[in-house]
Amino acid sequence: MITFKEYISEATNCPEGKKYCPKCQSCVDKTCEEKAMKEGADKSMENRQQQIQRKQLMINRQKLQLQMKAVTKKKPTDMTMRTEGAAWTKKEGQNKEGGLNEKGRKSYEKENPGSDLKAPSKKVGNPRRRSFCARMKGMRKRQKPSNNTGDDRLSKSLRAWNC
Secondary structure (H helix, E strand, C coil): CCCHHHHHHHHHCCCCCCEEECCCCEEECCCHHHHHHHHHHHHHHHHHHHHHHHHHHHHHHHHHHHHHHHHHCCCCCCCCCCCCCCHHHCHHHECCCCCECHHHHHHHHHHCCCCCCCCCCCCCCCHHHHHHHHHHHHHHHHCCCCCCCCCCHHHHHHHHCCC
16 A cells, blocks of 8 residues: 555656556556546447437338328229318308307318408407498398398307497
């Protein structure tokens, strides 16, 4: 066992560019601790690269599966292909209280590019509301008395807009 003074004197006696390694008890370019740290860093870098490669492989598999699904999906090719109507023309796109719901507005905008339908406004003084009420009240005058039950689409939409 060497004393602390001997240890310090040996560490200071190393030539320039070399370090004293307490494990080897000699002057070396890199200490044993530095070598171990470098090896550990190399291993962690390899592990990280392997993880990245695995993730990329998994993503590529998922893309391939989606492409295969698209290819294998059967599409009707005969001339009797059934066309579905848009949601705004059906019950699913219409609001129970009158007018269109969000799904109906989106389907109408998809079918008619450039249109910008908005939800009903109950705010008094809103110019959109004033214009809508003026147009639809004119429709009420043309309506047959037998259709004016209060449960028809026009009555519901007038109620929704607070006209």
